[in-house]
Amino acid sequence: xxxxDNAQAGITLFSIxxxxxxxxxxxxxxxxxxxxxxxxxxxxxxxAAEDVGADVRCVFRAPGGGLSLCYAWFKSGYLLPRHSHDAxxxxxxxxxxxxxxxxVVRKGEGFFVPKDAPYSYRAGxxxxxxxxxxxxTGFNFVFKGNDARHWERVxxxxxDNLPAWKAETIPPSTRTGDPAIxxxxx
Numbered sequence: 001x002x003x004x005d006n007a008q009a010g011i012t013l014f015s016i017x018x019x020x021x022x023x024x025x026x027x028x029x030x031x032x033x034x035x036x037x038x039x040x041x042x043x044x045x046x047x048a049a050e051d052v053g054a055d056v057r058c059v060f061r062a063p064g065g066g067l068s069l070c071y072a073w074f075k076s077g078y079l080l081p082r083h084s085h086d087a088x089x090x091x092x093x094x095x096x097x098x099x100x101x102x103x104v105v106r107k108g109e110g111f112f113v114p115k116d117a118p119y120s121y122r123a124g125x126x127x128x129x130x131x132x133x134x135x136x137t138g139f140n141f142v143f144k145g146n147d148a149r150h151w152e153r154v155x156x157x158x159x160d161n162l163p164a165w166k167a168e169t170i171p172p173s174t175r176t177g178d179p180a181i182x183x184x185x186x
Contacts, residue, residue, distance in 0.1 A: 012060070016071045019057035026058055027085075031143040039081070039151030046158035052165045053078045053158065061137040068139070070132040073172075074098075074123040075165040079157040082120040082145045087136035089113050094131055095173030097124035107173075118144035122157070126172045 040048075053075050060069040073095075074080070092110040100121045105111055110130075113119050146154075 012063075014060045014069075016057060016059055019059040019071065022056040022058050022070060027139055027141045029141045029143070035148070035151075036143045036146065039146055039148070039154070042151055042155045043081075043158060046155035047162040048158055050162065050166075053161065055171075059131075065137045066135070068132075068134045068137045070134070071129070072132060073127065073129045075127045075161065075168045076123060076125055077157050077161045078123040078127070078165075079154050080120050080122075081143060081154055082118050082150060084116050084118045084142045084144050085113070085134070085139045086115055086142070087134045087139040088115050089139075090133045092131045092133070093128060095129035095171055096126045098122060098128040098130070099124065116142075120150075126175070127168060129171050129173050 055071075055073040057071045058068060059071050060067075062068070090110060090112045091105075093105050093107050095107055097104055097106045098121045099105075100111060100119070104124070105121075
């Protein structure tokens with residue numbers, strides 16, 4: 001099928017390498033109470049301002065709404081604050097691994113998070129790459145249940161890992177000899 005045939009059939013091609021970084025306008029943050037602001041300040045002071053621990057991109061959004069696909073690379077030991085989204089989301093690990101509660105989710109495995117369900121995970125020792133499939137093109141990021149202890153763990157992840165994150169320039173799927181799915185700097 002030629003490119004012209006693809007356009008006529010409504011097929012859209014996309015690439016992780018050409019995908020824009022996910023901005024707050026694409027995923028507005030909500031639930032910003034005093035505890036969240038204090039926690040985020042603590043995390044920023046621990047190194048989050050350098051913005052080197054994660055690479056999150058929106059690879060595809062269906063025209064007119066309905067479906068989106070995001071790529072995320074979280075470097076070794078990266079810990080997400082507990083949060084939820086206002087859309088269902090299925091995650092597929094494509095490189096490295098993550099810890100979700102007491103479960104390790106490895107390459108080729110995934111998990112489903114229904115809308116409004118709070119969750120957090122930590123990237124494994126090699127980091128983790130995930131594809132995020134959502135049933136919406138717009139979605140939020142709502143902070144939920146992050147007590148002072150959890151914010152301290154997130155901040156500690158930055159203090160412990162920031163030098164390593166700066167040196168981690170190749171995502172796990174590429175380091176392990178898998179076909180390259182990522183191009184360009186993190």
